[in-house]
Amino acid sequence: MNAVIPIQPALPGCADAPVLRERGQREVFCGLTGIIWLHRKIQDAFFLVVGSRTCAHLIQSAAGVMIFAEPRFATAIIDERDLAGLADCNDELDRVVTRLLARRPEIKLLFLVGSCPSEVIKLDLSRAAQRLSGRFLPDVRVLNYSGSGIETTFTQGEDACLASMVPSLPPAKAEAAPALMVVGALADVVEDQFTRLFQAMGLGPVAFFPPRQADRLPAVGPNTRFLLAQPFLADTAAALEARGAERLVAPFPLGVEGTTAWLQAAANAFGISESLFQAAIGPARERATAALSRQRTQLAGKQIFFFPDSQLEIPLARFLSRELGMVLTEVGTPYLHRQHMAPELALLPAGTLLSEGQHVENQLDRCRAARPDIVVCGLGLANPLEAEGMTTKWAIELVFTPIHGYEQAADLAELFCRPLLRRQRINPVPAPLTLGDTLAASAAGG
Numbered sequence: 371m372n373a374v375i376p377i378q379p380a381l382p383g384c385a386d387a388p389v390l391r392e393r394g395q396r397e398v399f400c401g402l403t404g405i406i407w408l409h410r411k412i413q414d415a416f417f418l419v420v421g422s423r424t425c426a427h428l429i430q431s432a433a434g435v436m437i438f439a440e441p442r443f444a445t446a447i448i449d450e451r452d453l454a455g456l457a458d459c460n461d462e463l464d465r466v467v468t469r470l471l472a473r474r475p476e477i478k479l480l481f482l483v484g485s486c487p488s489e490v491i492k493l494d495l496s497r498a499a500q501r502l503s504g505r506f507l508p509d510v511r512v513l514n515y516s517g518s519g520i521e522t523t524f525t526q527g528e529d530a531c532l533a534s535m536v537p538s539l540p541p542a543k544a545e546a547a548p549a550l551m552v553v554g555a556l557a558d559v560v561e562d563q564f565t566r567l568f569q570a571m572g573l574g575p576v577a578f579f580p581p582r583q584a585d586r587l588p589a590v591g592p593n594t595r596f597l598l599a600q601p602f603l604a605d606t607a608a609a610l611e612a613r614g615a616e617r618l619v620a621p622f623p624l625g626v627e628g629t630t631a632w633l634q635a636a637a638n639a640f641g642i643s644e645s646l647f648q649a650a651i652g653p654a655r656e657r658a659t660a661a662l663s664r665q666r667t668q669l670a671g672k673q674i675f676f677f678p679d680s681q682l683e684i685p686l687a688r689f690l691s692r693e694l695g696m697v698l699t700e701v702g703t704p705y706l707h708r709q710h711m712a713p714e715l716a717l718l719p720a721g722t723l724l725s726e727g728q729h730v731e732n733q734l735d736r737c738r739a740a741r742p743d744i745v746v747c748g749l750g751l752a753n754p755l756e757a758e759g760m761t762t763k764w765a766i767e768l769v770f771t772p773i774h775g776y777e778q779a780a781d782l783a784e785l786f787c788r789p790l791l792r793r794q795r796i797n798p799v800p801a802p803l804t805l806g807d808t809l810a811a812s813a814a815g816g
């Protein structure tokens with residue numbers, strides 16, 4: 371039987387550790403990026419960005435969609451207008467939406483996604499969404515949220531999207547038994563794995579939010595207990611709490627330890643016995659622990675530096691340090707939600723340098739001074755750092771890839787091994803000279 375990694379706080383952890391707060395130039399994508407994974411998740415939703423040509427380019431190139439495909443996102447380009455032109459803008463938006471919905475009857479949920487150009491900020495998209503919902507309900511619900519780059523970072527796009535859906539969730543019946551909701555977009559395959567684990571514990575039915583179909587919105591109310599699957603859902607969690615739901619306190623389901631503690635929080639809240647819980651998770655946990663052993667040999671002792679980007683940094687740092695033995699030189703996060711991160715911070719090794727926000731020049735200086743083995747950063751920083759001889763991992767890849775749960779733990783670790791192996795192949799460490807080499811070199815006059 372494989373060793374099971376015990377869940378113990380790293381004493382004294384970073385629960386009350388000081389945080390270096392920085393403000394300055396930031397290097398992150400905007401919230402429109404979330405459309406790329408959200409449109410895959412909610413299969414009958416359409417995302418209409420109200421923005422500029424830049425927004426259209428970002429979405430088109432990030433999603434890599436061919437023009438003859440029928441994507442479920444598009445950009446309504448708003449050119450420069452004065453305030454008097456805004457009435458026309460609203461008419462134009464209504465015309466675009468009417469045409470779109472006539473042509474695409476499969477769309478059941480339409481998001482008007484705001485962006486940061488000043489012409490768009492002047493438009494009241496929430497009124498437009500209400501107006502259009504009034505016209506197209508019950509066939510199509512129209513909601514709005516902002517994907518603007520003025521927000522902290524790109525994962526906030528998902529938070530804003532989910533928070534905009536919360537008022538549409540049906541109320542749970544007061545007499546209904548407590549029910550579990552998992553909050554945060556997960557790959558379908560991961561959702562299915564979690565569903566099977568909850569079923570094995572005798573816990574269910576479990577709702578996932580966002581749902582795969584717009585008409586399967588989960589009910590919410592005081593008997594809802596929810597687990598956050600993603601660490602960047604502060605507004606969504608607040609909106610659910612305002613509807614009476616209770617957040618279950620847990621680390622995030624990354625790695626064996628995080629997944630176990632996350633599932634345990636649900637088991638405890640629903641009175642599942644310890645023996646049933648252990649029997650349900652045992653095989654998957656043991657498989658995942660065994661699968662991590664190869665990557666542990668490659669990653670143990672390697673230094674890692676996180677630039678703030680996805681808000682996944684703290685749970686990832688916890689996983690990499692505790693389960694793979696990596697050394698954390700700096701863990702930057704765009705925004706630190708102390709409450710949601712409390713269980714994660716308690717598990718980080720004491721003395722970890724935590725930073726919040728970004729002053730990119732200062733942080734680059736710290737990174738260069740530390741010369742870590744691997745740097746996790748956005749695309750904009752990766753190439754220059756690679757050119758300086760550093761090994762990088764694109765933070766955005768960690769959001770696009772299924773990384774949650776037991777079955778994905780080794781894949782997640784592998785994402786950090788690959789860049790190190792690639793660097794090794796480019797700059798192979800010279801093999802130590804053998805006696806034969808030395809003799810051959812001296813015979814050749816070397």
Ligand code: SF4
Pocket residue numbers: 400401402421422424425426428484485486487517518519520
């Ligand atoms: S929302 Fe703002 S930051 Fe994002 S692509 Fe559009 S203009 Fe650029």
